[in-house]
Amino acid sequence: MAVDLATSAQAVSAVFDDWIRMTGMPLIAAAQRLYASPVVWSWGFQFLRLASALVLMPLVLRPSVLSGKDLGMYWAFADLAALAILFDFGFSTSIGRNVAYALAGAHELRAEGLGDSPRSQEPNSRLLWQLLRSTQRLFLYLSAAAALALAALGSITVAFRVDETSNPRLTWIAWGLVLASGVLEIYAGWWNMYLRSMNEVLSSARIAALAYALRLLLAASLLVAGAGLLAMPLAGLVSSCVHRGLSRRRCLRHLGKRPDDVPAASLIPILWPNSWRTGLQFFSVYLATKANTLLCLRFLGLEANGRFGLTAQVVGLISSMSLVWTAVKWPWVGQVCKQRDLHQLRVALWPRLWLQTLTFLVLAGLAIPIGPIALRWIGSSHQLLPAPMFLALLGYSLLETQFAFWTTLLSLMRNRIPSLWPTFITNMITVTTVVALLRSVAGPATRGGDGAPLGPETVSRGLLVLALTPLCAGLAFNFWFWPALGAREIGTRWWRFMFLKR
Numbered sequence: 001m002a003v004d005l006a007t008s009a010q011a012v013s014a015v016f017d018d019w020i021r022m023t024g025m026p027l028i029a030a031a032q033r034l035y036a037s038p039v040v041w042s043w044g045f046q047f048l049r050l051a052s053a054l055v056l057m058p059l060v061l062r063p064s065v066l067s068g069k070d071l072g073m074y075w076a077f078a079d080l081a082a083l084a085i086l087f088d089f090g091f092s093t094s095i096g097r098n099v100a101y102a103l104a105g106a107h108e109l110r111a112e113g114l115g116d117s118p119r120s121q122e123p124n125s126r127l128l129w130q131l132l133r134s135t136q137r138l139f140l141y142l143s144a145a146a147a148l149a150l151a152a153l154g155s156i157t158v159a160f161r162v163d164e165t166s167n168p169r170l171t172w173i174a175w176g177l178v179l180a181s182g183v184l185e186i187y188a189g190w191w192n193m194y195l196r197s198m199n200e201v202l203s204s205a206r207i208a209a210l211a212y213a214l215r216l217l218l219a220a221s222l223l224v225a226g227a228g229l230l231a232m233p234l235a236g237l238v239s240s241c242v243h244r245g246l247s248r249r250r251c252l253r254h255l256g257k258r259p260d261d262v263p264a265a266s267l268i269p270i271l272w273p274n275s276w277r278t279g280l281q282f283f284s285v286y287l288a289t290k291a292n293t294l295l296c297l298r299f300l301g302l303e304a305n306g307r308f309g310l311t312a313q314v315v316g317l318i319s320s321m322s323l324v325w326t327a328v329k330w331p332w333v334g335q336v337c338k339q340r341d342l343h344q345l346r347v348a349l350w351p352r353l354w355l356q357t358l359t360f361l362v363l364a365g366l367a368i369p370i371g372p373i374a375l376r377w378i379g380s381s382h383q384l385l386p387a388p389m390f391l392a393l394l395g396y397s398l399l400e401t402q403f404a405f406w407t408t409l410l411s412l413m414r415n416r417i418p419s420l421w422p423t424f425i426t427n428m429i430t431v432t433t434v435v436a437l438l439r440s441v442a443g444p445a446t447r448g449g450d451g452a453p454l455g456p457e458t459v460s461r462g463l464l465v466l467a468l469t470p471l472c473a474g475l476a477f478n479f480w481f482w483p484a485l486g487a488r489e490i491g492t493r494w495w496r497f498m499f500l501k502r
Helices: 002-022 024-035 038-060 068-088 091-103 125-164 168-197 201-224 228-255 268-300 302-327 330-339 342-377 387-414 420-445 456-476 478-489 494-500
Strands: none
Touching: 038 201, 038 302, 068 125, 068 168, 068 228, 068 268, 091 125, 091 168, 091 268, 091 330, 091 387, 125 168, 125 228, 125 268, 168 201, 168 228, 168 330, 201 228, 268 302, 268 420, 268 456, 302 342, 302 387, 302 456, 330 342, 330 387, 342 387, 342 494, 387 456, 387 478, 420 456, 420 478, 456 478, 478 494
């Protein structure tokens, strides 16, 4: 009897399992797979950034939240806080690359070049802890430098207009919080960077998304509660503390017990040569991007700058979403580069690069027709650039994602930054050319001339200059040379790698 009951129970259990498998299990499995995907969490972070603009912007623009002049100070605070990222000087990228080498078993780190292949593929715990100590010391120095520079520049900027705000004393308090929030973000953020570099991409993405969601929720709540200029820096301080605490805890757990014989010598001199090169390259990109916005405002006016800036934001979001496919793989790629396993690199990178490219094309194809409809649906009076100019910006951004992929791969393969000077020169030529062409297009009608308003045709030609000049400058060298060189570095040719998967 007992045997019959056991057999019947097993039969019922089997039927139940089959039913679950046919109905709920595919959904549960899909949900579990999405939850465990670093790509999905990275996309979630990007969506939160977009939501930040969609949620906070209407709140900030309400007269009951910020007056007109307080709103101007709010944007000044945002611009000053954004400068904090420049104080990284490229160290994050250089540290991430060297963490990957240590994980691959490197017995020493070099300022440039990879040296010999590691004798063991086991992580070098001593080297990882030495890098951690050096990184902690380094970002303490960088945070102090940022605090001094931003305090001087920001205080002068605030003092110039503080008396025009509704409450000058509160404005000074808000500026102090903005300064503290920006500096803390520099110091707190390196823990998450280190965690990600140890190929803990999923944990890193989850913590970053959680911290940003907390910032968004707190900022919206404080704005509604009437905190005004204090809302954003207070939310930033809290989210940075959470970001640091969770990242530090996970990072130390992954590292394990610290060895007793960790060298005391700092690795900053080894990190510096590639770091300043990376920092200079990033700065030239940042300068070129900011210059285009300022030049559009200077020569073409506020309305044209609004259309150009909005379109550039949409293109930037598409680029960020597509780059996630390869960004989550770079910590692992750094380890394989150190081990010089070219076949494994080609096999792993081929689908990622195609997913990056196809994601960009799909999102771009949707943005062109849906963008104007979405703006009308939400009742916005703003407009995107016309389709031909939109396409030019999208084409430039697509080629930039390819350029970023191959130059990042080259830097990991060589532990050098071979793209520095071509990129720097190209960006400087782009800015110079844009200035010359806009002067020619706008002529005496520019705001700096006789003050006459610009005609629609003049504005259209000026916007076309801003859309096409970076694309043409990139096509002259960067957009074809680095993909070809990068493919040769992994033992193939570009067309063979892309279309024959070899």
